[in-house]
Amino acid sequence: MPGHLVRRFQQVAVAVFQAEVGAAGSDLTPVQFAALAAARSAPGIDQKTLAGLIAYDRTTITGVVDRLVHKGFLERRASAKDRRAHELHVTAEGEAVLEKIAPAVEAAQKIMLRGLSEDEAAEFMRLLAKAVEAVNDLSRAPMRGAKAEEAGK
Numbered sequence: 001m002p003g004h005l006v007r008r009f010q011q012v013a014v015a016v017f018q019a020e021v022g023a024a025g026s027d028l029t030p031v032q033f034a035a036l037a038a039a040r041s042a043p044g045i046d047q048k049t050l051a052g053l054i055a056y057d058r059t060t061i062t063g064v065v066d067r068l069v070h071k072g073f074l075e076r077r078a079s080a081k082d083r084r085a086h087e088l089h090v091t092a093e094g095e096a097v098l099e100k101i102a103p104a105v106e107a108a109q110k111i112m113l114r115g116l117s118e119d120e121a122a123e124f125m126r127l128l129a130k131a132v133e134a135v136n137d138l139s140r141a142p143m144r145g146a147k148a149e150e151a152g153k
Helices: 002-023 031-040 049-055 057-072 093-111 118-138 146-151
Strands: 074-078 084-090
Touching: 002 031, 002 093, 031 057, 031 074, 031 084, 031 093, 049 057, 049 074, 049 084, 057 074, 084 093
Parallel strands: none
Antiparallel strands: 074 084
16 A cells, blocks of 8 residues: 555665664754755745745744754844844754765765666656655645645645
């Protein structure tokens, strides 16, 4: 059943990510990494938009951002456009940790797909993105924005 295999693959993906990133000297979780990388790609992003880009619910993203702020990797700044909102900016420490763990993240991706040839891995990723995009709107936290459009390609 696809649900079971997807859940198993997620379990393996998290374990591999944490092992590789941990060996590189970081305790970032996959979600923290996704949030930090997205914030680096979109300086000044607000939490609501960040949540949509990484397909995370708006309530839970607050805790993720809080942890990244506490670690010194992100900072919140008052938005010039909306006093109720905060802009997120990656700190120098955040940039440094992203650079430091980049090889580990790349290695984790390769390990996750090591049972597939290069062509099979590309086809698997294409099909997985297609399947996820087709049901994105059924998620409690659908992916929104440019990243969602990119995932559908």
